[in-house]
Amino acid sequence: MTRRRFWQVFMMLCGFIIWAVQFTLIYGATSTTCALEVAETRLLGIGIVPAVIAAVTLAAFLCTAGVLTYALREHRRLQSGNAGVTDIFLSQAAILISAFSIAAIVWQGLPALILPACA
Amino acid sequence: MNVPETQKSFGRDGSEFPNPLPRPKDELQKLKRAWEPPRGLSFITAVNNTYVGQWYVGTAFLFFVLAGILSLIMRAQLAAPESDLVSHSLYNQLFTMHGTVMMFLFAVPAVEAASVYLLPNMQAARDLPFPRLSAYAFWAYFVGGLVFFTTIFFGLAPNSGWFMYPPLSSLKYSPADNADWWLLGIGFIEISAIAGAIEIIVGVMKTRAVGMSLDKMPIYSWAMLVFAAMIIVGFPAIILGTLLLELERAFDWPFFIAERGGDPLLWQHLFWFFGHPEVYIIFIPATGMVSMIVPAMAQTPLVGYRFIVLALVATGFLSFGLWVHHMFATGLPKMSLSFFSAASTAVAVPSGIQVFAWIATIASGRMNLTTPSLFIIGFLFIFTLGGLTGVMVAMAPFDWQAHDTYFIVAHLHYVLIGGMVFPLFAAFYYWVPVASTRALSECVGRWVFGLMFVGVNVTFFPMHITGLIGMPRRVYTYPVGMGWDELNLISTVGAFMIAAGVALFIYDMIRNFRPTLDDNAGNVWNAGTLEWLPNSNYGTRTIPVVKSREPLWDQPGLADDVDAGRYYLPGTVTGGRETLVTSPFDARPQYILQVPGPGWQPFLAAVFTAAFFLLLTVKAVILSAICGVLALGFVIWWLWETDLGPIRPPADIGGGLTVPVYVTGSMNHSWWAMIALMVVCGMIFTCLVFSYLFLWLVNPASWPPSGTVMPGFLPGSTAGGLYVASAILVAVASRHLRGDDRRSPSSVPLLLAGAVVLLATGSTLDLWTHWQTALSPSAHAYGAAVYGIIAFQILFVGTSVIMGLYTIARWLAGKLDSVRRATFDNTMLFWYYTVGQGTAGLLVVYGFPKLVGGA
Incomplete structure (x- = not known):
């Protein structure tokens, strides 16, 4: 696999990889703080668990939005040039996957706004 | 290899096909012979x-x-x-x-x-x-x-x-x-x-x-x-x-x-x-x-x-x-x-x-x-x-x-x-x-x-x-x-x-249902995909060029042209079983894979593998161990017949394309399989580390339990150093094994032998160190988790040692050189993985309790 292809596949899957990282971090943070009984700690008046979830979700959202922007730009560039069908296919897949991932990431972070951390 | 970036177009619109008709008379016979299934009792060795x-x-x-x-x-x-x-x-x-x-x-x-x-x-x-x-x-x-x-x-x-x-x-x-x-x-x-x-x-x-x-x-x-x-x-x-x-x-x-x-x-x-x-x-x-x-x-x-x-x-x-x-x-x-x-x-x-x-x-x-x-x-x-x-x-x-x-x-x-x-x-x-x-x-x-x-x-x-x-x-x-x-x-x-x-x-x-190889019912649904091409034990007669997702609908006459031998690889170029390997994204021809044929080894290896596990269930440990050794022996025998090397020069598959019959490195199919295997191993190890951390969260105040003697950093860092040193020896051996001149320097087995010793020593040192602290695997989940990580690493070190010795044996048998080195590459990849896993395991076992302040 050439470096270009590796990059294309990575960008294609990037949205879901970011979702997976977000999921692992927010679940890991919640479980750890609850188990260690430090979830009541507050940062700037906000509970540490919602703060971590909000921060991770925001970071994941921004990263995936960046991937989507890159994928859209790349797709436009490929279509205006003499790109191969595989390149165009991979860029389309990157757009679809990153767009879907943005929705999944936001959806995944919503419970932090509603539920108590360790109840 | 002379494969162009863009695929040539073939079809009935006047452009030529990769291979002209009529085909040589014995071409199809040779192909059939290469793929002939075994007969009699050996039928079960069909693969x-x-x-x-x-x-x-x-x-x-x-x-x-x-x-x-x-x-x-x-x-x-x-x-x-x-x-x-x-x-x-x-x-x-x-x-x-x-x-x-x-x-x-x-x-x-x-x-x-x-x-x-x-x-x-x-x-x-x-x-x-x-x-x-x-x-x-x-x-x-x-x-x-x-x-x-x-x-x-x-x-x-x-x-x-x-x-x-x-x-x-x-x-x-x-x-x-x-x-x-x-x-x-x-x-x-x-x-x-x-x-x-x-x-x-x-x-x-x-x-x-x-x-x-x-x-x-x-x-x-x-x-x-x-x-x-x-x-x-x-x-x-x-x-x-x-x-x-x-x-x-x-x-x-x-x-x-x-x-x-x-x-x-x-x-x-x-x-x-x-x-x-x-x-x-x-x-x-x-x-x-x-x-x-x-x-x-x-x-x-x-x-x-x-x-x-x-x-x-x-x-x-x-x-x-x-x-x-x-x-x-x-x-x-x-x-x-x-x-x-x-x-x-x-x-x-x-x-x-x-x-x-x-x-x-x-x-x-x-x-x-x-x-x-x-x-x-x-x-x-x-x-x-x-x-x-x-x-x-x-x-x-x-x-x-x-x-x-x-x-x-x-x-x-x-x-x-x-x-x-x-x-x-x-x-x-x-x-x-x-x-x-x-x-x-x-x-x-x-x-x-x-x-x-x-x-x-x-x-x-x-x-x-x-x-x-x-x-x-x-x-x-x-x-x-x-x-x-x-x-x-x-x-x-x-x-x-x-x-x-x-x-x-x-x-x-x-x-x-009447199973057949050459005379199937045909494309009864008028489907558009390639499984409906005429096929036999060798698959389709030739490997077609595909232009759409439903080639049988969009490429009229494709079935006849494929079956007549007009497309790629109409016969066998090595005289044995083979298939065309194409690039993973664009599906351009890369090389001819020499496919192994029937043999008793996979069958016997499977039977003894099953026996190993099933006998272990009923606590027949010695018999189980014998079956395990036999299974391993048959796997090694099976592998010994693979990695044939470039048994002939690059072959013409039609359409002016000449592709090799052997490649190494990231293009090789076994390299891909080894990467997939490493993902499996990495996931098992990740789950093991997850288990260790999970058990820590269950026992945050006793990780390790009071009274546990923690080993110092020296044994752990020495074991890690030995792991890394073994990987360096393998890397040096790889460097010695480069070149198109089919060199086979004697430094390769020596370096591999050194790597085997270092890796095994590192793992033994790790186990011995914990054993010396009198840490018991059955007293508390902490000990079980620590010995779990160590035991898992020993399993991988043992496998790496067997692979290292096997690679040395191939060198001794003249089956390993700078071109014919897929076996070495596989061993090298697995070795690097084992060293990486071992180092990560040492960091967890020695470092984590200190990090969380339990020791």
Whole structure:
């Protein structure tokens, strides 16, 4: 696999990889703080668990939005040039996957706004 | 190699084909001879996909029938209240075996088996890249599975439920061997599934028709790629879980014993990290089948190809975020549950995308109401209902009400039968003409569908109500007057209707299925994909150039041209079995893969592997060890005949293309397989580290427990240094083994021998250091976790040492040089992995307790 292809596949899957990282971090943070009984700690008046979830979700959202922007730009560039069908296919897949991932990431972070951390 | 960047266009519009006609007279004869199956008793040594695929499907179906019979006995027992047809202890074995056999011995093997048969045909490859691995996986499954099933006749079958939750499955509450049969029997069958998955990944990525770039790949290939990737990520969790539980049962290492720092919930995490993706692991190939059948039945291309690819990949990822939805009633924090609830509802979206794409395809064409179509419609109806109740149980509050009731039994059967069994029956009726001289009967098929469709709904729909009014799962009987009597009787009648449908299908198979290699029923559905090309034991006569997703519709005359020998590789260039390897993205010809032929080694290796695990179950340790050594010996003998090197100069395959018959490095198929294997190993190790951290969270104040003597950093850093030094020696050996001049310097075996010594010393030092501190693996979960990591590393070091010695042996035998070095490359990759894993393990074991301030 050439470096270009590796990059294309990575960008294609990037949205879901970011979702997976977000999921692992927010679940890991919640479980750890609850188990260690430090979830009541507050940062700037906000509970540490919602703060971590909000921060991770925001970071994941921004990263995936960046991937989507890159994928859209790349797709436009490929279509205006003499790109191969595989390149165009991979860029389309990157757009679809990153767009879907943005929705999944936001959806995944919503419970932090509603539920108590360790109840 | 002189393969151009862009694929030349061939066709009937006047442009030339890769190979001219007429073909040399003996070309086809030589091809047939190379692929001739073995005769007589040796027939069981056949390895190519046409045979192994059919045996595999047949065996999986046998287990479907056997597990179905178990369910009929259960339904007969439950038909009336207070029945004593079977005892409670037998009932426990029946429901455990029913679930276990259906999930592990039918569902996953069936979809893997179908792909062993279908993928090469669909991608116009002569075979999968590792046919002996397929044969090994099949025989291990066949022998192991049948022996496992017979335990039900001796009262030795597992009886703790198909998910084997401790403490019920622990030694204290299950002292007999029943649980060990599950842990060792199923554990090793999963190794067989992983072998198949690695084969599928490499097969999909490397052995496609020329021009079959990713955007033209059949959806079924995409589905199998996602399926195989999910197996190599998901199955390691259950492999580790079974290892840990068996270590606890056999050696009293308390991973799951709460009194000594363990936690039964750890098992549930490990089991369901595998168990929930497992549902999608069997559903995704089924959707791949549906996406192939629907366009053929509607005679129109699939609508929304890109969206379906998105849906498959999305399902693959999201399904790993659902496992805790099986643990909603375990008392985890609500916030944690809600993450899994969110993912559980999100995963419905990609499934919905696929359903709408199929409906749109049906709407845009003219659907012929054939038997496969009926099963597809049945699938859409039943699976959608199962999906809707799935969204219901994804809500934690509802799940708390329905948990462990018959509502869940109804839901999971709607999902699994709708999502997998109906598509599989559609696939039987659709693809039998590829493998048989006759298609199955349309008339009988409609009856089969009718009985199964009505039967499934009569059986399982009432169970929703039975569950909602309170009937729990896994009870062997119930008292009169609970309001469950009539509902259970209806369910039993339905179950026997399904059985009648399956029996009718078997009758249809006996009457019409006539396996053939050269004379199949042909393209009876006027389908557009390559499995409908004329084929034989060697696959298609030539490897075609593909220009669309439905080449048989878009390239008139393709079948005749392929069969006449006009496309690539019309004969055999090495005189043996071979297939064309193409690039993973654009499917440009790369090299000719010399495919291994029949041999006793995979068969015997599989039989002795099965014997090793099964004898271990009954504590016949010495006999088991002998079988293990024999299995290893046969694997080494099998490998010894591979990695043939460039036995001839690059060959002309037609169209002016000359490709080599041997390559090394990242282009080589075994390099890809080794990377996939490393992902498997990495996932097992990740799950092991997760287990270590989980147990720490259970015991944050005693990690390590008071009184534990912690080793200093010196032994750990010395062991790490030895690991890294061994990797450096391997890297230097690799450098010495470079060049096109086929050099074979004597420094290579010396460097490898040095690396073997360093690696083994590092691992021994690590073990010895902890042993010296008197840390006991059975006193507390901390010790068990530490020795678990060390033992796992010793397993890998042992494997690396064997691989190192094997590579040295090949050098001594003159089978290793700077060009013929695929074996060395594989050893090197595995070595680097072992060193990386060992170093990470040392950091965890020595560093983490200090980091959290426990030592």
